[in-house]
Amino acid sequence: MLSRTADNLYWLSRxxxxxxFVARILDAAHRLAALPSSYGGRASNEWASALESTGDTDExxxxxxAVNEHTVCDFLAFSRHNPSSIRSCIExxxxxxxxxxxxxxxxxxxxxxxxWLELRSYEGRELSRDEFSQFLDWVKQVSLAFDGSAYRTMxxxxxxxxxxxxxAIERADNTARILDVKYQILLPASEKVGGSLxxxxxxxxxxxxxxFNAYHWVYxxxxxxxxxxxxxxxxxxxxxxxxxxxxxxxEHLDLIADSYGRRGESQRLASNLRSYLHNxxxxxxxxxxxxxxxxxxxxxxxxxxxxxxxQYLV
Amino acid sequence: xxxxxxxxxxxxPGDLPAGGPVRDAYDTLKAWLDxxxxxxxxxxxxxxxMLFRRIGITFAVYGSNDSTERLIPFDIIPRVLTKPEWDxxxxxxxxxxxxLNMFLNDIYGAEECIKAGVIPADLVYRNQHYQMEMRxxxxxxxxxxxxxxxDIVRTGEKDFFVLEDNARTPSGVSYMLENREVMLRLFPxxxxxxxxxxxxxxxxxxxxxxxxxxxxxxxxxxxxxxxTPGRYNSAFYEHSFLADKLGxxxxxxxxxxxxxxxxxxxxxxxxxxxxxIYRRLDDAFLDPLVFRPDSVLGxxxxxxxxxxxxVTLSNAVGTGISDDKAVYSYMPEIVKFFTGEEPILHNVPTxxxxxxxxxxxxxxxxxxxxxxxxxxxxxxxxxxxPHATRREIEEFGKxxxxxxxxxxxxxxxxLSTCPTFVASGVAPRHVDLRxxxxxxxxxxxxxxxxxxRVALKEGSLVVNSSQGGGTKxxxxxxx
Numbered sequence: 001m002l003s004r005t006a007d008n009l010y011w012l013s014r015x016x017x018x019x020x021f022v023a024r025i026l027d028a029a030h031r032l033a034a035l036p037s038s039y040g041g042r043a044s045n046e047w048a049s050a051l052e053s054t055g056d057t058d059e060x061x062x063x064x065x066a067v068n069e070h071t072v073c074d075f076l077a078f079s080r081h082n083p084s085s086i087r088s089c090i091e092x093x094x095x096x097x098x099x100x101x102x103x104x105x106x107x108x109x110x111x112x113x114x115x116w117l118e119l120r121s122y123e124g125r126e127l128s129r130d131e132f133s134q135f136l137d138w139v140k141q142v143s144l145a146f147d148g149s150a151y152r153t154m155x156x157x158x159x160x161x162x163x164x165x166x167x168a169i170e171r172a173d174n175t176a177r178i179l180d181v182k183y184q185i186l187l188p189a190s191e192k193v194g195g196s197l198x199x200x201x202x203x204x205x206x207x208x209x210x211x212f213n214a215y216h217w218v219y220x221x222x223x224x225x226x227x228x229x230x231x232x233x234x235x236x237x238x239x240x241x242x243x244x245x246x247x248x249x250x251e252h253l254d255l256i257a258d259s260y261g262r263r264g265e266s267q268r269l270a271s272n273l274r275s276y277l278h279n280x281x282x283x284x285x286x287x288x289x290x291x292x293x294x295x296x297x298x299x300x301x302x303x304x305x306x307x308x309x310x311q312y313l314v
Numbered sequence: 315x316x317x318x319x320x321x322x323x324x325x326x327p328g329d330l331p332a333g334g335p336v337r338d339a340y341d342t343l344k345a346w347l348d349x350x351x352x353x354x355x356x357x358x359x360x361x362x363x364m365l366f367r368r369i370g371i372t373f374a375v376y377g378s379n380d381s382t383e384r385l386i387p388f389d390i391i392p393r394v395l396t397k398p399e400w401d402x403x404x405x406x407x408x409x410x411x412x413x414l415n416m417f418l419n420d421i422y423g424a425e426e427c428i429k430a431g432v433i434p435a436d437l438v439y440r441n442q443h444y445q446m447e448m449r450x451x452x453x454x455x456x457x458x459x460x461x462x463x464x465d466i467v468r469t470g471e472k473d474f475f476v477l478e479d480n481a482r483t484p485s486g487v488s489y490m491l492e493n494r495e496v497m498l499r500l501f502p503x504x505x506x507x508x509x510x511x512x513x514x515x516x517x518x519x520x521x522x523x524x525x526x527x528x529x530x531x532x533x534x535x536x537x538x539x540x541x542t543p544g545r546y547n548s549a550f551y552e553h554s555f556l557a558d559k560l561g562x563x564x565x566x567x568x569x570x571x572x573x574x575x576x577x578x579x580x581x582x583x584x585x586x587x588x589x590x591i592y593r594r595l596d597d598a599f600l601d602p603l604v605f606r607p608d609s610v611l612g613x614x615x616x617x618x619x620x621x622x623x624x625v626t627l628s629n630a631v632g633t634g635i636s637d638d639k640a641v642y643s644y645m646p647e648i649v650k651f652f653t654g655e656e657p658i659l660h661n662v663p664t665x666x667x668x669x670x671x672x673x674x675x676x677x678x679x680x681x682x683x684x685x686x687x688x689x690x691x692x693x694x695x696x697x698x699x700p701h702a703t704r705r706e707i708e709e710f711g712k713x714x715x716x717x718x719x720x721x722x723x724x725x726x727x728x729l730s731t732c733p734t735f736v737a738s739g740v741a742p743r744h745v746d747l748r749x750x751x752x753x754x755x756x757x758x759x760x761x762x763x764x765x766x767r768v769a770l771k772e773g774s775l776v777v778n779s780s781q782g783g784g785t786k787x788x789x790x791x792x793x
Contacts, residue, residue: 001563001581001582002563002565002569002579002580002581002582003569003580003581003582004565004566004568004569004580005563006582095545098545099544099545099566101554101558102554102555102557102558102564158582162582256582260582260583262583312582313582314580
């Protein structure tokens with residue numbers, strides 16, 4: 001297939017995934033900010049952290065004076081200056097979709113084009129808290145509808161495989177970013193502070209990756225930071241864990257390589273990334289440096305993204 | 315000034331009493347129109363609109379802000395041509411496109427027609443669409459125009475005229491195909507009562523045409539692509555629609571590159587050689603090394619590959635000269651000169667403002683004439699005298715005086731009308747017809763019919779979609 005078509009499919013999926021991620025971050029931030037300060041709400045600057053996990057802080061500073069609910073919600077949900085705002089994600093996804101209409105199924109086109117049309121009803125006016133909350137729910141529905149339509153209707157060939165690569169690279173990056181921004185509150189040092197304050201920070205992380213219920217099913221015990229990190233990094237059952245994302249990347253890069261009869265740099269890097277996770281151990285990471293571990297992962301994941309691009313998309 | 319009552323496709327010439335006889339081709343259709351309750355039309359019409367929206371047929375209108383994507387209005391009452399009418403048109407179209415190809419081959423080659431004084435030399439050589447690059451080599455199969463849209467108007471039972479030759483990158487064929495699909499879905503019973511010649515084989519005919527044009531150096535299974543300026547182009551929908559129906563890649567300039575005078579496209583499996591480019595990009599943008607250096611829509615080195623005979627561009631470079639309306643005015647002589655036959659299809663009488671006598675006549679009769687720019691298209695920049703205000707006529711006169719070479723004038727034709735569904739019910743509206751002619755190395759193919767465009771505003775003669783025109787399904791009744 002044309003490299004540009006593959007590129008559009010890849011980025012269309014990345015942006016659909018990113019829109020969902022930004023919506024979850026905002027949703028979790030609202031929950032946390034609404035708690036009384038003795039439970040970790042208000043005192044902590046959840047808005048600064050939401051901004052850091054999802055956006056470009058330098059770009060933000062160019063347009064807003066203060067970091068607060070109003071400015072961060074505007075920047076992350078609707079700003080045209082933020083290429084990762086929900087609005088920008090949906091618009092970019094739709095632009096990508098439009099230039100490869102014939103490579104998409106009708107259902108995928110309907111999902112993304114319908115979202116783009118409906119987006120207008122939320123834009124350019126002040127949303128009440130209720131409306132904003134509905135908006136975030138709607139965004140999650142859009143990503144579900146898009147991903148579901150890709151899964152249910154696309155032919156299983158290279159076109160589909162490139163959408164999976166885009167989704168998995170983006171998802172791995174998103175999960176890693178949350179860990180990167182929040183690692184302090186997971187580390188043992190902060191556990192000394194103990195008590196309810198951190199508990200709600202931890203549950204916020206789980207909500208951001210939609211794993212609050214999953215945690216209990218997987219570990220069957222109360223929430224502990226080391227297990228939260230384990231779930232997000234290593235757990236194979238967890239759809240958004242780094243291990244699972246890398247597994248999806250490996251699988252689909254292999255399918256592409258087999259189909260084209262040639263392996264390359266991206267297959268090699270994906271394999272390295274899998275070994276990197278495979279050889280690590282949550283207790284050792286907690287002892288030696290969660291931050292460094294995650295930073296290194298983000299770097300390698302970016303390299304893999306660049307390699308996929310070089311090898312197939314340009 | 316009110317025009318005389320136009321020829322009506324359904325009722326024929328002149329006014330007819332309600333319930334009177336209609337032309338044979340419309341017998342069944344008229345009965346259907348009479349007995350169908352108006353609500354039914356309304357329902358069907360909104361269903362049609364929904365279908366079009368769902369398929370995503372849109373059309374961008376340049377210079378309008380809010381409507382980057384807009385639907386072209388579709389009218390559910392078909393326009394009907396009889397088999398003899400179509401046979402006549404088909405013969406005329408084949409003759410005309412054959413002559414166009416011989417003409418273009420000649421003005422970039424032996425120049426016989428200029429030497430013989432068929433057409434003034436300066437009109438050719440000083441034309442902005444005359445491409446000097448094309449003089450240095452022969453195009454594959456000596457064919458320049460492979461896909462032509464010839465605009466035809468009718469003024470009477472047997473009076474058909476060619477209004478314009480579109481030999482650059484004519485558009486609209488996707489509407490011809492989609493209009494038929496929508497009609498088949500909405501009115502199956504109507505089709506069972508008529509024998510309507512199908513149009514759905516157009517993509518096959520187009521692909522066969524393009525493949526027949528592959529250069530000698532291509533493999534036996536040539537790779538065809540469709541080159542689009544991109545998704546911001548007004549006809550992008552059509553480009554993507556056609557690429558899909560043809561089963562060929564829809565490429566943008568960035569997808570192509572040249573190496574050693576061969577064109578390749580970038581694919582996920584590495585470079586792949588391209589043999590035929592159906593390009594929907596104007597000459598000026600094709601290759602920044604030869605034409606506009608600022609073009610980001612073009613492929614550097616493409617013209618070298620073309621001159622070396624390693625790729626076919628479809629249509630060839632330099633065909634724009636035959637769209638020129640001053641060149642058009644010489645078509646009867648051109649047809650006679652190259653084919654040795656009398657032209658089957660007539661031109662609309664045309665006054666060339668570059669000629670002194672014609673110019674004074676035009677200036678004196680602006681209020682009765684249609685004046686067009688020789689390079690204009692899309693219905694922009696023209697004057698329809700009988701419908702213009704005195705002020706508009708004065709303004710236009712100034713432009714005309716300033717650059718007479720840039721204009722031609724024609725009498726205001728009373729274009730035929732066709733019953734059309736409008737707010738007040740069914741009423742006659744003016745129509746034209748754009749059949750699509752495919753000239754391959756093996757044969758000339760024309761699917762029966764074409765795109766009927768209709769001026770939806772009462773009395774309006776401008777059918778262009780950019781000026782509020784709509785479209786109809788066009789039926790050729792087979793027996």
